[in-house]
Amino acid sequence: MRKKILGMFGAFCLVFMLAACSKNVTVDDLKANDWIAKGQDDEVNMIVSFSDHVMTMRVDASGLKSTAENEWEALGEELGTALVNSMEFKLEYELKGDQAKIEDPDTNKFLEYTVSREDEKIIFKPNDNKEKENFVLEKYTKSKTEKSNNTKDSKTKDSTSNSRSSEVSESSLSTVAAIESSAQEYEEPVATIDDFYGLWGVPNSGNLLQINQDYTVTTVDGSTIPMINTTFSENPSGQAVMNFTLNGVPKQITLLSSNQLSADGTTYEFQGYMTMSELSARNNANAQAATQQETTNQSQTTTTVLQGESPEQIASRNGISVDQLLSLNGMNKDNYFFAPGQQVRIK
Structure with a gap:
């Protein structure tokens, strides 16, 4: 009897463990923490947070190692790091059961993933076979460097070095603020x-x-x-x-x-x-062309009758009336004759 009870209890524990392991990740699970998606070099990471339908991603470059050899290079590095850390991307997402859809910022289409839990990690596996890499999230905790920077009473051995670092940092932040301010205040010029x-x-x-x-x-x-x-x-x-x-x-x-x-x-x-x-050259050319046309018009006193032309058509083509045409050629409305090829006066 005792063995039977122990066996049933063991089976119950096994079922409970399997159920716990197969529990789907929920929106509340995603919202419960900030997450980190580590880069390949483990220096530049993405910090990810969730709301009900929006996934916010920002760059965390605090792990980058400094290669500055002087204060100016250090200033440039801090400025670049501050700019990178201020970048933020917001993407729409949807989670139903173990299936998630995340907006692709390049195409505005949604990529589909299967979501699972592995220990304290959350894994997004692409449903598209072309996307081979999984999207893995780990709980985000601030590094010692970040905690030290956030502690107002932190002390260093070299006060001079600390003072210079503070000046560089303040200068970087001021420069970043100036860049952001100028970007916001930029307006299209009225004219150029x-x-x-x-x-x-x-x-x-x-x-x-x-x-x-x-x-x-x-x-x-x-x-x-x-x-x-x-x-x-x-x-x-x-x-x-x-x-x-x-x-x-x-x-x-x-x-x-x-x-x-x-x-x-x-x-x-x-x-x-x-x-x-x-x-001036264009106007002179136009004037010469007009003069030549006027000379041509003035010298033209006769015209050739075309096939099928009536007196009205001959007169209209040469800018005179029918009465003028007939009079210039010794004709009248009761007695006139025009044949194709005939030369008639128009002036």
Whole structure:
């Protein structure tokens, strides 16, 4: 009888142990601690913490060994470590039974894992065969170095060295704060010189203004003058304004639109990305072409009748009326004749 009772008790203990070993990891288990996922070199690790649906990961570079040979290199190392330690990644996750889904930051898709417990470790095994490495979490405890840094009354043998280290640390933190502050306060500029760059002119006049990308202005007489203390702002109408000093005189140019700007009360229109000499050459070429066309038109006094053309079509093609066409050729509405290939007067 006693042996039977002992046997039943042993079987009960075995079942209890197996049940305890097979218990699934829960969200509460994940939330109960901070965890560490060690890197391959055991120097740079990831500290992991969990909420109900968010997994937060931050880099822990406190284990990196210093290779600095002077104070400046030490400052650089502390600055880099402070920046790395301030980095934080938040990923969505979901845990149901022994199956977990964790967001992939590169694709925004979810990777699937099988979750199990091994002693005090929690193991995430990828369900995808391509992902061969397990994701292993161990309970995170602060190192002696971290505890020492957090103890206000800690003492060192070399007070001078400690003072220098403190100065370097404070400088690093100040630099980090300045970098973060400047990143938060950065705003897209209202305008740049590229918005004003190009050749501008007043229609039907020789008034030209060339604004160059090297912050100079070329006037119509060919002089190039530097713009001093150039700044950009926005007026109450939301238009970009460029303020500068030209030959000691304060100037202001307002960008009315992408094709118009205002300077000294005069409205200029955009002529293109060219110089004044290039514009002059283009205008001369256009003028010559227009003169040649006018000469051609003036010399042309006759035209050839095309196949199937009526008097109306001949007159319209040459910019005259039917009555003019008939009169120039000694014809009238009651007596006219036009044949293909016939030469008729149009002037």
